[in-house]
Amino acid sequence: MKLTMRLGVRSYDIIIKQGGLSRVGQLINLNRRVLVVSDTGVPEAYLKTVLAQCREGVPVVLPQGEGTKSLECFGQLLTVMLEHGFTRGDAVLALGGGVVGDLAGFAAASYMRGVTFINCPTTTLSQIDSSIGGKTAINLAGTKNTVGAFYQPSLVVADPDTLKSLPxxxxxxxxxxxxxxxxxxxxxxxxxxETEDAHEKIxxxxxxxxxxxxxxxxxxxxxxxxxxxxxxxxxxxxxxxxxxxxxxxxxxxxxxxxxxxxxxxxxxxxxxxxxxxxxxxxxxxxxxxxxxxxxxxxxxxxxxxxxxxxxxxxxxxxxxxxxxxxxxxxxxxxxxxx
Amino acid sequence: MKLTMRLGVRSYDIIIKQGGLSRVGQLINLNRRVLVVSDTGVPEAYLKTVLAQCREGVPVVLPQGEGTKSLECFGQLLTVMLEHGFTRGDAVLALGGGVVGDLAGFAAASYMRGVTFINCPTTTLSQIDSSIGGKTAINLAGTKNTVGAFYQPSLVVADPDTLKSLPxxxxxxxxxxxxxxxxxxxxxxxxxxETEDAHEKIxxxxxxxxxxxxxxxxxxxxxxxxxxxxxxxxxxxxxxxxxxxxxxxxxxxxxxxxxxxxxxxxxxxxxxxxxxxxxxxxxxxxxxxxxxxxxxxxxxxxxxxxxxxxxxxxxxxxxxxxxxxxxxxxxxxxxxxx
Structure with a gap:
């Protein structure tokens, strides 16, 4: 299934597709430097699937949890991009839940004032909600989403298969x-x-x-x-x-x-x-x-x-x-x- | 003299006026929390002039120099805003040169995904160039303007009187x-x-x-x-x-x-x-x-x-x-x- 978010020049597609994770490269150019941001809660196999499609994938696996949405991790992502010579034509890909998407999205919004952002949500919460809408954020001093940007992704790929590995x-x-x-x-x-089984109707x-x-x-x-x-x-x-x-x-x-x-x-x-x-x-x-x-x-x-x-x-x-x-x-x- | 930057909903006025610094409050609402960002190179009298016009001015004076355009100072400004209970309706005012304007502008762009930004450039460089255009930035690992946002100010006040105190x-x-x-x-x-004296024609x-x-x-x-x-x-x-x-x-x-x-x-x-x-x-x-x-x-x-x-x-x-x-x-x- 495909939805198109119509926001003028910031329009983008949302793909909901079983096995979609192995087809990201068919939907958007991954023939460039791609910072692939994930966390320790995401199965390694997903990361491999994504990296295999990138010409020059740079993986960053952060600790799972809200603590990762910090100014420190934000700086870490930006520094990795700079060290790998990322330019304005390169991309950031978020692979994980809302924490990864929010953090990686803000880094994509801010690096050189904005590079391509691809969001591959792998949790129900992020597939249903946080992956679309363009709100990116980090937390500050324990207060949620205090700092961030409105920044739209260029593509969202929600692969329902990834939900099977969730607790x-x-x-x-x-x-x-x-x-x-x-x-x-x-x-x-x-x-x-009220009437159906949520797993079956996901x-x-x-x-x-x-x-x-x-x-x-x-x-x-x-x-x-x-x-x-x-x-x-x-x-x-x-x-x-x-x-x-x-x-x-x-x-x-x-x-x-x-x-x-x-x-x-x-x-x-x-x-x-x-x-x-x-x-x-x-x-x-x-x-x-x-x-x-x-x-x-x-x-x-x-x-x-x-x-x-x-x-x-x-x-x-x-x-x-x-x-x-x-x-x-x-x-x-x-x-x-x- | 007044120029209006026409950018649709992001339009704003640029005021070039002797003594303009003491009239900012007549041009925009300062009856709120205002983070006034300045540096040690800016005469204290200017800071006092601005703070006197704010209902709840919160001054932050940073060390003069390019080193201030850092992720650390960015975090510092955001933390001060959070600690003072800044909301989306509050404002950030930059009082200084390009370093102060770039840093404060990025903080304004990012705090709660964007609060009002007022720029009062006090150097020739910032009055002529960096105060308008909406480019905000910080440096990363010694590389200039690697991180930032396109974010337009709501008002720019360039007061030529402030140039007199410049070396x-x-x-x-x-x-x-x-x-x-x-x-x-x-x-x-x-x-x-080629033909005139720059001081006289500033x-x-x-x-x-x-x-x-x-x-x-x-x-x-x-x-x-x-x-x-x-x-x-x-x-x-x-x-x-x-x-x-x-x-x-x-x-x-x-x-x-x-x-x-x-x-x-x-x-x-x-x-x-x-x-x-x-x-x-x-x-x-x-x-x-x-x-x-x-x-x-x-x-x-x-x-x-x-x-x-x-x-x-x-x-x-x-x-x-x-x-x-x-x-x-x-x-x-x-x-x-x-």
Whole structure:
């Protein structure tokens, strides 16, 4: 399956294809220097498959985990490119999950003010969500995605075969973003989680999630308004993630939790919780409300007026932006999601 | 005098005005958090003038010199912003020369994927050249401008009064970019250097140089083609600068040297040398040709095919792009500019 992200001169294709990883070189020129960025969580066989297609592939395998989205690793990638004589015509290829994609994308955006960026997401989370949209980022002092660029890839190849090697919890974690896509814009996608087996329907889930995101990003590339709806569950979710990153909750799990208080209809909230249970996503958490609030205060979406725009879902498949004074949000946050 | 850079939604004004530094707050909203980035070479009085206009100004004064355009200083600025709770609605203001502008601009481009950037250049070089055009950058491992972003400021205020405090050599250094503007596109500007006193005509020199650059940047914001003409003298100039940064040659001085071998008309070369002598710019240098060649090999403008596009001036006010194999360039470089 192929989707084309239509963004004028920054348009690009998203290929969803079994075995796609071994065909990247047929879709884009790899006859040049290619920095292939991966992490220790990605099977070595995938790296070999990609490198075999590059004229001059330079692999960098970073430690798996959020800690890799750092200024230090950013500098490391740039230095490797410089040492290998990368020019403006060369490329960066991300092979891994969101951490690898975000970091490698920011390096591609910044090296010589921008070289070709190819994204090959290998996790459900990155195939469903982070690989498209052009948001690249690193973390700073424990705050997520503080530094980065809007920078579109030239090609995205999502190979569903790569999901088979994921640990189950990791596989399920990514589905939270697909549940999100259903809740805010695609009733049928949400109902698919209620009635079908997610493993069997994974290609359809990835495809429908990407269609939803593509429609939003095409109309609002740089998050002037509409695109903010994609942040559904992310304000609270990011804060939970920041507070719990030692507690080991995954990004999707945090987003799943973060969506619940923003669903206004009680019966939809129950249905969502039931989907979480079926999938194995967490649906309850206790936390320190003050700590969570501190993280939200530093959120990019918090305005200078001390208000923050959050996304609410009044009913299935619909959402709206709501500007809330930070103090009011404190009441919504409470001391946990229950 | 006011110029408007017309770049669609990224349009902005350039104000050239005596005493402009004390009126920035009348031109743009400073009623927010403003990171004011300066260096030890900028008189403290200017910093005070700017801070007095900000509701919540956060000054950062970095060591003067090219060493400040580093990944470390980039991280420092971002960390200060995060610690002070900067949000997307806040701003970064550069107060200084090209080093400060390039570094602060890249930080503004990257913090939360972009906050408002205000540039107040206080040197001839930055007023004439680096403050407009939207190129931001830091250096990496001694190679100039390897990392950065295309990111337009929201306002540029060039106050000619600030040039009065510059050491003479520093003042003259910046004029090299104005001589460049004359050579490639404005006969009258070049002749002004031959017939008039540069100190007396500085406002006109700044204005005409900016008009030339504005016309080029408007037609080619991201250097697809035409904009490359602004690199006249810079390929060799940057290499000389990289090789000599301990020898203490300034950027403009290096560009002045770098232009000479690219002027094809012998009589124009003589006239240019005469202008350099009048101003006090260097017109001859000996160097290690192999070392210079190594720096050029790493230049952003070098393509994967091992050729580089250089700018040549066939006659006064005209220029053309010329794609040269690196090996041929070696002959042009020689062992010095004579």
């Amino acid at each position: 189950e919890r990791h596989f399920i974690n990514g589905l939270a973003e697909a549940v999100k896509a259903g809740l805010i814009a695609d009733e049928g996608l949400f109902e698919l989680f 290609e359809e889930i990835v495809y429908r999630s990407l269609v939803m995101k593509k429609n939003v990003v095409e109309r609002d590339e740089r998050e002037a308004g509409l695109r903010a709806t994609l942040n559904f569950g992310h304000t609270l979710g990011h804060a939970i993630e920041s507070a719990n990153h030692l507690g080991g909750l995954y990004h999707g799990e945090c987003v799943a939790l973060g969506m619940l208080p923003m669903i206004e209809d009680a019966s939809l909230r129950r249905r969502t919780r039931a989907v979480y249970k079926k999938l194995g996503l967490p649906s309850r958490i206790r936390y320190d409300g003050d700590e969570i609030f501190e993280f939200i205060r530093h959120d990019k979406k918090t305005g200078p007026d001390g208000a923050i725009t959050v996304v609410k879902v009044p009913r299935l498949g619909e959402c709206r932006l709501d500007k809330v004074p930070l103090e009011d949000l404190k009441a919504i946050i409470g001391e946990g999601v229950r | 003479e050599r520093h003042f003259i250094n910046g004029l090299a970019e104005a001589v460049k503007a004359g050579l490639i596109a404005d006969e009258g500007l070049f002749e002004l250097f 406002e006109e020199i700044v204005y005409r140089s900016l008009v030339m650059k504005k016309n080029v940047v408007e037609r080619d914001e991201r250097e697809a083609g035409l904009r490359a003409t602004l690199n006249f003298g810079h390929t060799l100039g940057h290499a000389i600068e990289s090789a000599n940064h301990l020898g203490g040659l300034y950027h403009g001085e290096c560009v002045a040297l770098g232009m000479l071998p690219m002027i094809e008309d012998a009589s124009l070369r003589r006239r240019t040398r005469a202008v350099y002598k009048k101003l006090g710019l260097p017109s001859r240098i000996r160097y290690d040709g192999d070392e210079i060649f190594e720096f050029i090999r790493h230049d952003k403008k070098t393509g994967p095919d091992g050729a580089i596009t250089v700018v040549k001036v066939p006659r006064l006010g005209e220029c053309r792009l010329d794609k040269v194999p690196l090996e041929d360039l070696k002959a042009i470089i020689g062992e010095g500019v004579r």
